[in-house]
Each structure stands twice: as C-alpha cells, then as structure tokens.
Amino acid sequence: MSGVFWEPLPSRACLKSNPGGLLCSVKMDRVAATLTQEIRCSACGQITPRYAIVNCGSVEKGYRQLCSRCFNAEVVQLDGLDKFEHLNFKPVRLVDCTGQPHDFHFRTHLFGTGVALDAFELRNGDPAGYQFQMIADPEEDLLVLLGRLIEKIRRALSVKHLTDGELGLQIADHQLTRGTIAWDDAHDGHVPLLIIDGREITWEDFGRMLMTFEGWQFKLEIRDKSAEL
Ligand SMILES: [Zn+2]
Numbered sequence: 266m267s268g269v270f271w272e273p274l275p276s277r278a279c280l281k282s283n284p285g286g287l288l289c290s291v292k293m294d295r296v297a298a299t300l301t302q303e304i305r306c307s308a309c310g311q312i313t314p315r316y317a318i319v320n321c322g323s324v325e326k327g328y329r330q331l332c333s334r335c336f337n338a339e340v341v342q343l344d345g346l347d348k349f350e351h352l353n354f355k356p357v358r359l360v361d362c363t364g365q366p367h368d369f370h371f372r373t374h375l376f377g378t379g380v381a382l383d384a385f386e387l388r389n390g391d392p393a394g395y396q397f398q399m400i401a402d403p404e405e406d407l408l409v410l411l412g413r414l415i416e417k418i419r420r421a422l423s424v425k426h427l428t429d430g431e432l433g434l435q436i437a438d439h440q441l442t443r444g445t446i447a448w449d450d451a452h453d454g455h456v457p458l459l460i461i462d463g464r465e466i467t468w469e470d471f472g473r474m475l476m477t478f479e480g481w482q483f484k485l486e487i488r489d490k491s492a493e494l
Contacts, residue, residue, distance in 0.1 A: 302390035306332035316385075316392055317372050333373055340375040349375065349403040354411055357384075361422040367395055367463065369418060371411070375403055381491070382410050384418060386463065395463035396445060397421065398491040417493060425462050427474070434466070436474050443494045446487075 304318045305311070307329035319336040322328035331339070337351045354371040361367060369384045370392075380403045386394035399414045426442045427434050436442055442461060449458035449467065456468040475483070488494055 304330050306330065306335055308332070308335035308338075314370075315390055316370070316387070319374065337373065337375045340377065344375075344377055346375065346403045349380065350407065352407045352411075357415065359415070359418055359422055361463075362425060367422065369395070369397075371414075373407060379403060380405070380407070380410070382407065382414055384414055393465075394460065395421065396460065396490075400491040420493075427462050427464070427466070432477075434470065434474060435477060440478075445490070 302315050303312050304315055306313050306318070308331055311332055313332040317333045318330050319333070320328050321331045321336055321339065334351050334353065337349065340346065341349050351373060354373070356368050356370045358366050358368050367386055370387055372383045372385075374381050374383075379400050382399045382401070383392075383396070384398075385392035385396040388394065395418070397414060397418050399410055399417065401410045421443075424443075426437055426439075426444070428437045429435075444459045444461035444466070447458040447460050447465070448454050449456060452468075459466040459468070459471050461471075486494075
C-alpha cells in the first residue's frame with residue numbers, strides 16, 4: 266500500500282452534511298442517495314454498489330473510485346501478494362432466534378498485511394443493522410473465511426440482548442449486552458448510536474434501559490470490529 270491512500274466512500278451520514286432547511290435537506294438526501302447508490306468502477310467500468318467502492322489514489326496522481334476486485338488487484342501488485350485470489354460473494358439470508366430474516370451482503374478488502382471480509386445488512390444502500398468482520402492472512406482461502414464468518418453471524422443471531430416489554434425496550438434477563446458503537450447523525454457524533462441486536466438504539470434510550478439497574482455495577486469492554494465478543 267506504500268504511497269497509496271484509500272478510503273471508503275462517505276457514508277449516507279456524510280452526504281447529509283449540507284442541510285439548508287429541513288425540507289430541502291430531506292429531498293437532497295433522497296436524491297443524493299439514489300444517484301450514488303451504484304458507481305462505475307474507474308478501472309473495469311463495472312457498475313458497483315456504493316458500499317463496495319474504494320476511493321483510491323494520491324494527491325499527485327489523483328483519485329479513482331475502484332470496485333473491490335480492482336482495488337484488491339492494485340494492492341496485490343503493490344504488496345506482491347501473488348497468492349491472493351479475489352472472490353465476490355452473493356448475499357446470504359440468515360434467520361435470527363425470533364424467526365426474523367436478515368440479508369447479509371459481503372465485501373472483501375485487502376489492507377496490506379491482511380484481508381478483511383465484512384458482512385452487513387443494508388439500509389438505503391449503506392451498511393446498517395448487524396455488521397460483522399473477519400480478518401485473515403491474504404493467503405487464506407476466502408471460502409473458508411466466509412464459512413467462519415457465517416458461523417460467527419449465526420452465533421450472534423442466536424441471542425437477543427434486548428426485550429420488548431410493558432416498559433418498552435429493556436436489557437434482557439441475562440444482563441449482558443453486545444453491540445457496535447456507531448455515529449448518530451441527530452447528535453453530530455457527540456454521543457454514540459448503539460447497534461444492538463441489529464437495531465439502532467440511541468444513547469438516551471440505552472441510558473433509560475440502564476436505569477432499571479440503578480445502583481448495580483457494570484463492566485464495559487471495547488473490542489475491535491473483527492473480535493468475537
Ligand atoms: Zn473494477
């Protein structure tokens with residue numbers, strides 16, 4: 266990756282950063298999201314979902330929008346990863362412990378010393394809801410990695426951390442909560458949005474749920490996206 270800068274395209278959250286009045290903002294968001302959900306890869310010309318596009322390049326040479334396959338091909342060349350073989354995986358539908366189906370999309374990106382395989386649900390064309398990642402050596406068989414990722418997703422879908430009761434959403438009886446820390450547009454990122462059981466939970470709502478346990482202790486552990494919790 267030497268000398269090359271890359272970054273995923275801005276999320277829909279970033280596209281929202283030019284309000285100019287509420288009605289105007291909502292309309293512009295919808296148009297922007299529709300226009301950019303699919304992008305033509307600068308190298309192979311393939312129409313590609315926005316979530317699989319990487320902005321790649323340098324200040325001197327300019328930037329290009331590359332599909333995962335073309336981006337990985339460039340990393341292979343730069344880092345001499347001859348044994349890496351890119352694969353595009355089709356979406357997979359998995360059912361959680363309440364019978365609710367979840368459609369997972371996949372993205373494979375090399376990052377020099379490793380390969381990251383991401384699985385996520387989509388909302389308005391962007392990753393949302395349940396999100397998982399596995400990191401491996403670039404020489405590892407991607408199909409094996411996919412199998413491990415799906416097993417990880419199955420384990421996560423077999424447990425619900427929140428329950429809907431008379432008092433609204435509450436922390437489940439086993440009193441253990443796992444989730445992802447996400448950006449909350451509504452608060453400009455000053456407080457987190459939590460993704461628990463694939464649902465967006467505001468910081469305030471989570472605080473309300475914690476108040477059921479006023480006076481109790483808690484333990485907070487923060488782990489990398491690819492770690493098993
Ligand atoms: Zn391409």
